Amino acid sequence: MRTKNSIFIATSLDGFIADQNGNIDWLHQIPNPDGDDMGYRAFMGEIDALLMGRNTYETVLSFDMDWPYDQPVFVLSTTLNSVPKELEGKVFLKKGDLSVILSEIKEAGYHHLYIDGGKTIQRFLEQDLIDEMIITSIPILLGGGTPLFGSNDKRLAFTCTNTKRFVNAVAQNHYTRNRD
Amino acid sequence: MRTKNSIFIATSLDGFIADQNGNIDWLHQIPNPDGDDMGYRAFMGEIDALLMGRNTYETVLSFDMDWPYDQPVFVLSTTLNSVPKELEGKVFLKKGDLSVILSEIKEAGYHHLYIDGGKTIQRFLEQDLIDEMIITSIPILLGGGTPLFGSNDKRLAFTCTNTKRFVNAVAQNHYTRNRD
Numbered sequence: 001m002r003t004k005n006s007i008f009i010a011t012s013l014d015g016f017i018a019d020q021n022g023n024i025d026w027l028h029q030i031p032n033p034d035g036d037d038m039g040y041r042a043f044m045g046e047i048d049a050l051l052m053g054r055n056t057y058e059t060v061l062s063f064d065m066d067w068p069y070d071q072p073v074f075v076l077s078t079t080l081n082s083v084p085k086e087l088e089g090k091v092f093l094k095k096g097d098l099s100v101i102l103s104e105i106k107e108a109g110y111h112h113l114y115i116d117g118g119k120t121i122q123r124f125l126e127q128d129l130i131d132e133m134i135i136t137s138i139p140i141l142l143g144g145g146t147p148l149f150g151s152n153d154k155r156l157a158f159t160c161t162n163t164k165r166f167v168n169a170v171a172q173n174h175y176t177r178n179r180d
Numbered sequence: 181m182r183t184k185n186s187i188f189i190a191t192s193l194d195g196f197i198a199d200q201n202g203n204i205d206w207l208h209q210i211p212n213p214d215g216d217d218m219g220y221r222a223f224m225g226e227i228d229a230l231l232m233g234r235n236t237y238e239t240v241l242s243f244d245m246d247w248p249y250d251q252p253v254f255v256l257s258t259t260l261n262s263v264p265k266e267l268e269g270k271v272f273l274k275k276g277d278l279s280v281i282l283s284e285i286k287e288a289g290y291h292h293l294y295i296d297g298g299k300t301i302q303r304f305l306e307q308d309l310i311d312e313m314i315i316t317s318i319p320i321l322l323g324g325g326t327p328l329f330g331s332n333d334k335r336l337a338f339t340c341t342n343t344k345r346f347v348n349a350v351a352q353n354h355y356t357r358n359r360d
Contacts, residue, residue, distance in 0.1 A: 140335055141336040143332030143336075149323075169339045
């Protein structure tokens with residue numbers, strides 16, 4: 001069974017995941033009175049594990065809430081040596097070559113991974129390791145910020161397999177990597 | 181009657197309108213056996229006139245084909261002084277302040293304008309003069325090129341009013357500027 005690596009992320013209409021000051025307040029600027037999760041829970045129900053960068057991990061840790069993930073979370077870090085006691089058995093630190101890390105995760109029985117974090121996604125795309133992208137496009141032009149996509153030497157062709165619209169305002173496009 | 185300024189443009193999945201070498205071959209990389217125009221003719225049927233930058237105008241002129249537009253075309257240029265004889269009465273050169281130009285075009289009876297050309301679109305967006313955007317997202321990550329959207333000091337909020345999918349591969353999102 002092949003590992004499937006997915007991203008599920010929101011960007012601004014001009015492709016940023018955070019504004020010039022690193023803020024994401026604009027994500028919540030669209031009226032959403034019924035708290036539509038825009039497919040998040042359904043997506044989370046499909047994945048076996050998460051793999052994220054250290055920045056994203058530390059951002060999640062900084063939120064004043066319980067640890068939000070049921071699945072194992074693999075965190076890419078060259079600097080962290082341990083996780084908080086309460087996250088032992090839930091968070092696993094990884095470093096080194098991505099393909100080796102992915103083999104280990106697959107060996108452990110996790111086949112469908114949620115890849116999260118701006119730098120981590122870019123690193124995966126540089127190595128053509130993303131199979132599926134679910135991109136929620138918040139209809140705001142920020143005018144600048146941290147782009148989801150980085151520069152890349154090779155072109156990567158996808159197919160848009162689905163488009164949805166949420167809260168009468170937000171487009172979500174579902175892409176699958178074309179593989180022969 | 182208010183002037184409505186629309187854009188109808190294709191970008192790569194990472195938001196570029198041309199690749200690093202200025203090429204747009206990738207626009208035609210998606211199989212389209214029946215020549216689906218992805219809404220182009222319907223859109224052209226709605227507009228009263230076009231307004232484009234000099235680059236776009238000269239690119240259209242360079243194509244080995246008849247002049248493709250039925251409606252008047254206003255070309256923004258500070259350097260051109262005349263148009264070829266066969267385009268007299270079809271192409272009109274404009275320079276100066278955008279709001280003055282738009283008033284003149286509106287005075288002449290043209291209310292729904294198709295704004296085209298990368299720099300021209302960015303100039304319009306900087307002045308918050310775009311009311312509608314129909315963006316066809318070709319599902320290829322180019323990894324670099326000429327971005328559709330430039331940097332901007334203010335945020336501009338839109339609403340995604342429609343999403344469509346063409347040739348089973350391409351998403352087209354329709355945005356309307358939120359105006360109070």
